Amino acid sequence: AQSVTQPDIHITVSEGASLELRCNYSYGATPYLFWYVQSPGQGLQLLLKYFSGDTLVQGIKGFEAEFKRSQSSFNLRKPSVHWSDAAEYFCAVGTSGGYQKVTFGTGTKLQVIP
C-alpha cells in the first residue's frame, strides 16, 4: 500500500522568502503525485501534479515541485512567498493501476509573517 509523509506539521516563513515543503512517498511503482492547497474555510485545490515526463512540474500561483525517484520525494517550492500563500498544503500519491486510490499526507500548515 502507498503512503505519504509530510514531516513538517507547521512552517513559518517571512513574506518574500523562499519556501520548500517536504513530501516523501512510498509506492512500489511509478506514482502519480499531487500537491493540494487548502486555504482557510476553503476546499482543497490542486496546485500541481506529476505522472510522467519532466520531473520538474510547474503549478499555479508560482509553485513548482520536483520528483526525485531516488529519494522518493516530491518537494514543493516557491521562490518568493506572498502573504496570501498562508494555507495548509497536502501532498498526495495516487496509484498508477486500476482505479484511483489516493493517499494524502497529514498536511503542512504554512504561516507567512510580514
Added chain:
Amino acid sequence: GAGVSQSPSNKVTEKGKDVELRCDPISGHTALYWYRQSLGQGLEFLIYFQGNSAPDKSGLPSDRFSAERTGGSVSTLTIQRTQQEDSAVYLCASTPNGRGSDTQYFGPGTRLTVL
C-alpha cells in the same frame, strides 16, 4: 461551470442522533470520494464510488457509517448514532473518470460537531 457542492456547511448534533451529509459532484464526473478531515490527521479516505461498480467501502471506520450514490450523481453519507469522535470536516470530491492521474475536485466540506 458549477463545482462540487456539499450541504449542510455546518451541522451540530447531539450524541446518539443520526446525520445525513449530502454531496453534489460535478456533472458528468463518474467517480466520487468521501474523506474525513480531523484536526492534525490529514484526509482519511472513507468511501469511493465509480460509475455503476460496487463502491469501495474499505475506509468506513465502523458500521455506523454508510453512503449511497443515487443515479450516479448525488451522494449521501449517513452516520448513525453519532459519537463525539465523529466530529470532523467531511469532504467530498469527484473526478472525471476515476483514473490515477485525475485531479480531484473538492467541495467546501461539511463541518460536523457532535455534542
